[in-house]
Amino acid sequence: MPGFFFLRIIVIGLLTLIISPSFAQDLISKVDEYMQSQVNANQFSGSILMAQQGKVLVSKGYGMADQDKKITNTSATIFRLGSITKQFTATAIMQLQEKGKLNVQDPICNYFDNCPQAWKPIIIHHLLTHTSGIVNYTKLPQHKQLMSQPISVPKLIDLFINQPLEFTPGEKFDYSNSGYIVLGYIIEKVSGNTYEGYVRENLLNKIAMKHSGYEHESNDVPNRAVGYTTNEGKVEKALPIHMSYPYAAGALYSTVEDLYEWDQGLYSEKILSAKSLESMWTPISRLMGMGGSSMRLLAKSNFFMAVASMALPHPLCVFLRKWLSLLC
Numbered sequence: 001m002p003g004f005f006f007l008r009i010i011v012i013g014l015l016t017l018i019i020s021p022s023f024a025q026d027l028i029s030k031v032d033e034y035m036q037s038q039v040n041a042n043q044f045s046g047s048i049l050m051a052q053q054g055k056v057l058v059s060k061g062y063g064m065a066d067q068d069k070k071i072t073n074t075s076a077t078i079f080r081l082g083s084i085t086k087q088f089t090a091t092a093i094m095q096l097q098e099k100g101k102l103n104v105q106d107p108i109c110n111y112f113d114n115c116p117q118a119w120k121p122i123i124i125h126h127l128l129t130h131t132s133g134i135v136n137y138t139k140l141p142q143h144k145q146l147m148s149q150p151i152s153v154p155k156l157i158d159l160f161i162n163q164p165l166e167f168t169p170g171e172k173f174d175y176s177n178s179g180y181i182v183l184g185y186i187i188e189k190v191s192g193n194t195y196e197g198y199v200r201e202n203l204l205n206k207i208a209m210k211h212s213g214y215e216h217e218s219n220d221v222p223n224r225a226v227g228y229t230t231n232e233g234k235v236e237k238a239l240p241i242h243m244s245y246p247y248a249a250g251a252l253y254s255t256v257e258d259l260y261e262w263d264q265g266l267y268s269e270k271i272l273s274a275k276s277l278e279s280m281w282t283p284i285s286r287l288m289g290m291g292g293s294s295m296r297l298l299a300k301s302n303f304f305m306a307v308a309s310m311a312l313p314h315p316l317c318v319f320l321r322k323w324l325s326l327l328c
Contacts, residue, residue: 119165
């Protein structure tokens with residue numbers, strides 16, 4: 001999530017392929033060797049999960065979840081999800097469309113009492129696909145000053161509602177956290193529930209994601225990793241962020257094991273119909289669908305996920321491509 005530095009997360013869907021048992025074991029060994037080398041180089045600290053055709057091959061933590069307390073990461077370590085939250089927000093919107101509560105072609109001004117003139121051409125689909133032209137609030141000058149302070153949803157929207165659009169809605173793609181703040185507001189407006197409550201009751205609970213949720217300052221989330229970053233080669237704690245600030249654009253937490261259940265649950269149609277899923281996964285630019293992530297690449301047969309409290313570098317893509325001929 002641009003502007004949110006507390007962790008970096010990469011989700012990679014593997015292309016469908018057949019892996020022999022001997023090759024799988026060799027792959028597991030090589031993945032472990034590679035990940036450990038990244039930990040040793042202070043380039044990764046987190047958890048990974050790799051599965052093929054419903055069988056988990058690797059589910060393991062690397063590095064420290066809390067360096068001060070000497071707690072290591074495991075497959076059950078909880079991480080803030082950052083922008084992976086957007087997948088859940090987009091799914092909630094599509095679910096509400098199936099329930100007849102809204103339509104993604106609706107003008108967003110239908111949901112505001114005092115909607116600015118510049119927003120009148122914007123529809124929900126523009127928000128979902130980052131094509132609204134609304135300025136990204138995490139790029140505003142006051143971002144670092146505000147991100148550690150509690151803030152209400154109306155106050156969040158006030159940060160950007162009167163900013164001029166950066167381009168005509170639908171004209172181009174430009175990643176914007178602001179759009180997903182507005183989507184969270186719309187979810188609350190049409191459902192009569194809080195964003196947190198709607199996501200928990202209609203998404204997380206449907207597929208038994210027992211170690212996932214919406215983080216509050218008052219939450220004592222057990223087993224959650226501390227966020228770290230590097231500064232001139234030294235590992236240090238990341239800047240604090242109050243979770244009311246990323247809200248529907250980045251306030252959820254989970255584990256790699258819960259996220260695997262989420263991936264598999266999407267194919268069961270417990271959450272959405274196949275038609276809605278296909279709509280979500282249809283890219284409007286290279287690899288980008290609703291939710292601002294490469295959900296289109298997640299394949300039912302093969303799955304790889306890494307969740308990190310410290311940066312995961314692009315060389316992992318090179319490594320996986322070498323071993324599995326991946327598109328990364």
